[in-house]
Amino acid sequence: MKGKICLLNEEGLRIDGRKLDQLRxxxxxxxxxxxxxGSAYIExxxxxxxxxxxxxxxLHPRHQALxxxxxxxxxxxxxxxxxxxxxxxxxxxxxxxxxxxxxQALEPALFLEMFPRTSIDVFIEVxxxxxxxxxxxxxxxxxxxxxxxxPMRDLVAAVAVGKIEGKIALDLNHLEDQYGEAxxxxxxxxxxxxxxxxQADGLITLDELKxxxxxxxxxxxxxxxxxxxxxxxxYLESGEELG
Amino acid sequence: MPVFFTQRQIVAPGDLLAEGNYSLxxxxxxxxxxxxxxxxxxxxxxxxxxxSVIPLKGCYIPRVNDIVIGKIIDVGIASxxxxxxxxxxxxxxxxxxxxxxxxxxxxxxxxxxxIGDIIVAKVTAFDLTRxxxxxxxxxxxGKVEKGSLVEISPVKVPRVIGKKGSMISMLExxxxxxxIVGQNGRILVTSRNxxxxxxxxxxxxxxxxxxxxxGLTDRIKSMIIKAKKEGVI
Numbered sequence: 359m360k361g362k363i364c365l366l367n368e369e370g371l372r373i374d375g376r377k378l379d380q381l382r383x384x385x386x387x388x389x390x391x392x393x394x395x396g397s398a399y400i401e402x403x404x405x406x407x408x409x410x411x412x413x414x415x416x417l418h419p420r421h422q423a424l425x426x427x428x429x430x431x432x433x434x435x436x437x438x439x440x441x442x443x444x445x446x447x448x449x450x451x452x453x454x455x456x457x458x459x460x461x462q463a464l465e466p467a468l469f470l471e472m473f474p475r476t477s478i479d480v481f482i483e484v485x486x487x488x489x490x491x492x493x494x495x496x497x498x499x500x501x502x503x504x505x506x507x508x509p510m511r512d513l514v515a516a517v518a519v520g521k522i523e524g525k526i527a528l529d530l531n532h533l534e535d536q537y538g539e540a541x542x543x544x545x546x547x548x549x550x551x552x553x554x555x556x557q558a559d560g561l562i563t564l565d566e567l568k569x570x571x572x573x574x575x576x577x578x579x580x581x582x583x584x585x586x587x588x589x590x591x592x593y594l595e596s597g598e599e600l601g
Numbered sequence: 602m603p604v605f606f607t608q609r610q611i612v613a614p615g616d617l618l619a620e621g622n623y624s625l626x627x628x629x630x631x632x633x634x635x636x637x638x639x640x641x642x643x644x645x646x647x648x649x650x651x652x653s654v655i656p657l658k659g660c661y662i663p664r665v666n667d668i669v670i671g672k673i674i675d676v677g678i679a680s681x682x683x684x685x686x687x688x689x690x691x692x693x694x695x696x697x698x699x700x701x702x703x704x705x706x707x708x709x710x711x712x713x714x715x716i717g718d719i720i721v722a723k724v725t726a727f728d729l730t731r732x733x734x735x736x737x738x739x740x741x742x743g744k745v746e747k748g749s750l751v752e753i754s755p756v757k758v759p760r761v762i763g764k765k766g767s768m769i770s771m772l773e774x775x776x777x778x779x780x781i782v783g784q785n786g787r788i789l790v791t792s793r794n795x796x797x798x799x800x801x802x803x804x805x806x807x808x809x810x811x812x813x814x815x816g817l818t819d820r821i822k823s824m825i826i827k828a829k830k831e832g833v834i
Contacts, residue, residue, distance in 0.1 A: 395658070395660075396658070413660075413688070414660055414688045415660075415688050416688055416689070416690065425730065467614075469630075469639060472662075473662070473688060474729045474730070475688075475689075475729075476688040476689075504613060504614050504640070504641050505641065505658065506658060507640055507641065507656050507657065507658030507659035507660070507756065508640075508659075509614070509628065509639040509640050510614035510615065510639055510640070511614070511615060511630065511637070511639065512614060512615030512637070513613065513614055513615050547615065548615075549615035549616070549617065549637070550615070550632070585613075586613045586616075589613045589641055590611050590613060590641075593611055593641075593657060593813065594611065
């Protein structure tokens, strides 16, 4: 067996050189797909994710339609080349679960009751994965939904927090997720101060959880700002002056 | 009662627009007395009281009395299904299409309207539990026989019409063509002069693209004058 993996060096920096409370570099692009009603592309560290949103549109099969609101459908999918070992393109148990979790994280933000009997479809394609893809997917999906012009209470931003070598850290990458003690994905509607997703995997004390949530909120606020900048800049660069 | 935006500022969903006793316009919502935007768009306050957001994107949701331009996609026993560029399919009954009662067991509905035909119609009923009902039994409504059809984003329709119809009446006057604007984002341009008809189509596309930039009506007008001077149209 290999020796112990060292996630923090003597200076307290992480394997990718970040501090404990530092996010990976994030780049968000809006409206990257022509055929979709709304789309977004996010790079968060080594993660690369494309999101396409269609709708509200007529729902097929018809019998799934709800008489009082739209149906939100999410498909989280990892490309076969997104991870070092080829992933089968068929939806795995994990992808089906993440699709549901992402849907539930986005649903509270949408005014689904405005479009009864229709569907809103969100397609999430992970092109390259390096830990924290569900959070990056939620962040990008919220931007794509806003780009599609779908009415929302607020954007949803997400980030994972966790424990590595006994310390609370923000935005875990793949290695930290795998060899760390805990991984806690958090999604929020930051403007309304509401949490829409909170999962936890691993061991953590109550005090540590409180500290972790505080750190997550901090990170989410930074991501929220980036989301809004990405959305607004798409239109600001095309129109010299507004009015 | 503070307002947190300047007129026509670009806002994202969840942006806090104002606090206090304001009226809610379109695309905003309130929690207690805090007013938030629900879409990506341009925030606006009217009469110092009504706060709304003009969306930059979105689909067409039918409203009663809207004029829409639709395409027949299916012929039923006593009705037609009409694509009206919306999540909801339009529904046109025989009694709303033909002036005289007919025996539907004897005649072929396809003789009147067939799949692919374009119609100008009006929404007579729509309540989100049933598909929108259409009629073509009024003046200016009915099957389209000639002209050019342009499709733009439904949220840009108010810009093509302009304030109290300023843009559309300017286009009609300057180019001498007839323009029917469907609220669903489809616009029919008819003119005896084919070159002018196609020029109008191009202008409408420009209006859609530059809808959020000010001074548009004047810019479009000068483009027409320039084209006339150069003898293009």
